[in-house]
Amino acid sequence: MNTEKLYQQLQKINEAKGYYFNRDMDKTMFLLESLVKNRERYGYMCCPCRLAQEDAKADRDIICPCAYREADVREFGACYCQLYVSKQWNEGPIPEVYVPERRPEEPSSRITRLSSDR
Numbered sequence: 297m298n299t300e301k302l303y304q305q306l307q308k309i310n311e312a313k314g315y316y317f318n319r320d321m322d323k324t325m326f327l328l329e330s331l332v333k334n335r336e337r338y339g340y341m342c343c344p345c346r347l348a349q350e351d352a353k354a355d356r357d358i359i360c361p362c363a364y365r366e367a368d369v370r371e372f373g374a375c376y377c378q379l380y381v382s383k384q385w386n387e388g389p390i391p392e393v394y395v396p397e398r399r400p401e402e403p404s405s406r407i408t409r410l411s412s413d414r
Contacts, residue, residue: 299328315380327379331360345377364398
């Protein structure tokens with residue numbers, strides 16, 4: 297699937313739920329392109345702003361839209377990578393601030409495997 301088609305498909309689904317793409321189209325298209333690349337790479341569209349473990353089960357919380365999007369948009373007006381934002385964030389009344397990482401820090405199973413191979 298190309299980036300334009302993904303944009304159209306996701307826009308329709310997510311706007312109905314109150315989530316909008318970032319008004320910065322360069323950023324939005326870059327993030328969507330990264331999602332397409334991650335789907336080709338891993339077989340699923342994991343968040344391009346987070347380190348994937350290359351295991352859909354381990355990464356299920358960061359498959360876009362991630363499990364943290366709702367809370368991020370509710371609290372900050374944007375998700376972690378700022379792909380999805382609220383209408384108010386796009387219109388300007390909500391200031392653009394850094395959205396802290398909500399994903400718990402856990403050692404990557406991939407890194408653990410690589411370390412144990414030495």
